[in-house]
Amino acid sequence: MKYTKEELINNIMTSIENKSFVKGTISQLLGDYSFDKIILKPVLIKENYLIQMEKFQNKKAFHENISMENISSILEEILDNFKQFLIITTTEELHIIKSKNSFNCKSKNLVKKEVTLTHNREKNYILNPQTPIPFLIELGVMTKEGHITKEKSNKFRQINRYLEFIEDTLKELQRKKLIKDHITVVDFGCGKSYLTFALYHYLKNIKNMKLNVIGLDLKKDVIDHCNAIAKKLNFENLEFLEGNIKDFNKLQNVDLIFSLHACNNATDYSILKGLEMNAKAILAVPCCQSEFNQKINKTSETGLKTYLSPLTKHGILQERFSSLATDALRSLSLELCGYKTQVMEFIDMEHTPKNILIKSIREDFKKEFYIERKNEYDRYINFLGIEPLLNSLIKTYYKI
Structure with a gap:
C-alpha cells in the first residue's frame, strides 16, 4: 500500500488523537538533520497527553515532549528527513519505506497491545536502587539512605548487568541438573570485588542458596580489605585469597x-x-x-x-x-x-x-x-x- 506524505501524517495523527499510538521508530537519515534516529512514544505528564521524542546523536539521547498542536509539523519534518519508519499502534504494526514520490507501507495485525504512558520508567534492576544494601554501602556505591552515588552509577549498572548473566547461567545449570541448591564459585582476578560481593548477596540473600565463594587476586592490600568487609558483613563461606x-x-x-x-x-x-x-x-x-x-x-x-x-x-x-x-x-x-x-x-x-x-x-x-x-x-x-x-x-x- 502507498501513501502520500499528507495521508501518512493524517493516519499517524488519528492514532495519536484516539490514543491508540504505541510507539514510532524512525531511522535511516536522508536529509540535513541534526539527529540520526528518533523514537516517539506517548507520555502522560501532569494529566497532559504528550508525545515524547527521543532523539539520538553520536550515541547520545536527547528528550523533548511535544504538545498535540505541534505534533503534525514535527511529523512532517521527520518524514522529509528519514527513509525508514516503524509505527506501532494497539492493533497493527506499520513498516514504512520512503520512495521518491510516496511512502510504501506493509501492515501486520497485532494482538491488542497496551499503551504505556509512564514517563521515564526506571529499569527493573535485580538490586533495588532505592533500598539500602549493606555491601553496596560498604563499597561506596550506595549511601546509607539507599541512594546510588552519582560517581558510582555506572558501577551499579555493571553490577546489575553481571547479575543478569549470573541469573541466566544459574537457570541453565539448574535446568540441565548440573547444580541443585548449592553452588561453588571462584572469581579469578577479583580486584576490589564489587562483582564478588554482588554474587554472594544475590545467591545467598535473593536465591537462598547454599554456597562457597572464593575471590583470588595478586594484590595483598586489596585481599585484606575485601576479607575485612566480608567479616564485617558476616558473609560466611566467602573468602578472598592472595595468589x-x-x-x-x-x-x-x-x-x-x-x-x-x-x-x-x-x-x-x-x-x-x-x-x-x-x-x-x-x-x-x-x-x-x-x-x-x-x-x-x-x-x-x-x-x-x-x-x-x-x-x-x-x-x-x-x-x-x-x-x-x-x-x-x-x-x-x-x-x-x-x-x-x-x-x-x-x-x-x-x-x-x-x-x-x-x-x-x-x-x-x-x-x-x-x-x-x-x-x-x-x-x-x-x-x-x-x-x-x-x-x-x-x-x-x-x-x-
Missing part, C-alpha cells in the same frame, strides 16, 4: 568460574583452571589480548596476510582484529572441550571497550559435533598462521 591463577589449587571441583578483565593470557590460565577443576560453567570478560597481535607480526605469508592484507598493514586495525580473533578462538576451544559457548556484550561500549563476555556451560555433544569443531579450529589456526598459548594449555581436554 596467582596458575598456582591456585584450593578446590578440585567447582560449579562456576568467573574472570573479569584478566589481562592477556591470564584469561587463558583462568580457562585452564576451570577445566582442571571440572567447572560446569566458565564466564570470562577478557582484556588486553596482545598475544595474537605479537605473533601475527612475526608470521610471513598466511591466509590472513594474503587475503586480509588491507587489515594487517595498519597496526590499529590488526590490533583490534587480534582481540576479536583471540576471543573467537577461546569460544571455539571451549566447545572442543565440551561446553556450549555464547559471546555477547557484557555492558554498553559507552562505559568500557572491554565489554565482550564469553559464556560457556557444559554440554553433551555428539561425536560429529567435535569433528566439525576440530576441522573448523584447524582451518582457523592455519589461516591465522600462529600457535596460540591456549592450545598448548588445554589441548589435552579436547574431546577429539
